[in-house]
Amino acid sequence: MLRRFLFAAGMAVVVGACSTSKVPAPAAAVDPGRLEAMVKVLASDAFEGRAPGTPGEDKTIAYLIEQFQAIGIQPGGPDGQWTQAVPMMRTFLESPQLAFTYPQGQLQLVQGENIEVSTVRAAEHIHAEEVPLVFVGFGVTAPERDWDDYGDIDLTGKIAVYLVNDPDFAAEPGEPAAGRFGNRRMTYYGRWAYKYEEAARRGALGALVIHETEAAGYDWSVAAAGAGERVALASNATGPAPIALQGWLHEGAATELLAMAGHDLATLRRAARQPDFSAFELDGVQFRVHSDVTVTRFDSRNVLGLLPGSARPDEVLMVSAHWDAYGEGPPDAQGRTVRAGANDDALGTAGVLEIARVLQTGPPLERSVVFALWTAEESGLVGSRAYAVDPVYPLETTVANFTLDILQTAGAAQDVILVGEGQSSLEDDLARAAAAQGRYVTPENLPENGLFYRADHFSLARAGVPVLLLMGIAGGADLVEGGRAAGNQWIADYVGNCYHKPCDAWSPDWDLSGAVQDIELFLRMVEDLGNARRWPEWRPASEFKAVRDNSAAARREDG
């Protein structure tokens, strides 16, 4: 606690220096009382769990705009509006008939049991017979790592069958793939989103990823939980049309499928780890799908606030969190139905509002700061993706994105957890800002879970913007009281009992001193970069360096 108060006092002096008051203004530090008050409102029953497209959304949007107005932030959306429209759709496959067929018979596939498929195409039916299947291994095309699994295979109108994760996840030391994809650390190439996009780029009808618990980072029940429903961005003018069918194939069904074509899953896994592996069609086996699709369209909104820069307003720093949560669900043991998302991510949202308030109170920054409160993160990063494909401020001159998504509520920490080690120079900024707080940086302890690819900052990363995410479940913090063991215990309790459940509610047991430290970290980094001329950069090994490099001419260091 002492460390936090020292730091807060330091913040106040910075602002006090430019005012005539002898007493440092108390408004200059992140205020845990304000965080708590905002979380209590956002996570209250009246907000119904803040599901996009519900009355809970209307209340949330009105409240967020009110907060921005009260602290003197300008509207930051298109045409001077507070909000950016996010057209969305919900698709559901109605009792899909699915099977693998081969001359001797067929393997019936049962939605939720041995397959989980859905669609992000706004079509009323999906009907396809005698569809060829192609085993594509990990399905990676990574020129910077000298890796290509596709060769000259044509995927047009076919189903691509993928292994989950990337080629070196299970590689033994000494295998040629070892270390080519960050070892156990997940790369973008390991994520299902990448695999679906690659299949779409190649004109495939669909993509099935063979589920494995360890390599996926979650078990079959989680993979199958979608149950044929998807929520997605309804209009996506850029990029190829999405595949018609996407999802997971249970390991058992995959084993049977490959056996029908005369192959063995374990053997193919080893083969796919070899650099000379090339995709091939599964002889004699075909896929069949018949399903009606229910498509429901609705509109949601991102909320955007702006603090214009005094000298270089076109250079934009972005601080963000997601306002949405999981709406209402089945009652828990205490009869609660509202999944309030108090921590995930009402607390992050409150953190963004606090950063906005403190910056607005302080001396103007040379660069602009945009405060982005995204919708539909829980539906698959939809709001942030809508922004990335139709940005209000050019992405090539967006300096960095800072994202708060789940902050630990167990008290002050000696360290801060870094998600995505080795991705960008922002980790150097983080280390400096943490040192100024008397804290040190600890890399996330489960990089194989790929958290770097699972929050809204990732939508910006894919578009080339350097990003930094603070996420309380990325690794147990070294707490001032109780050390790392206490930090790990907090994660075990939160993830085990509360994550995405009614239990994620405000509690009088919350100790926000660690969350305040993290919010102040971002505040300090934004203040620093807000008056700097430098542009954070991706590291040479990052999957996102190439796209950023394409727009290098738009960024000048000399102003």
Ligand SMILES: [Zn+2]
């Ligand atoms: Zn979240």
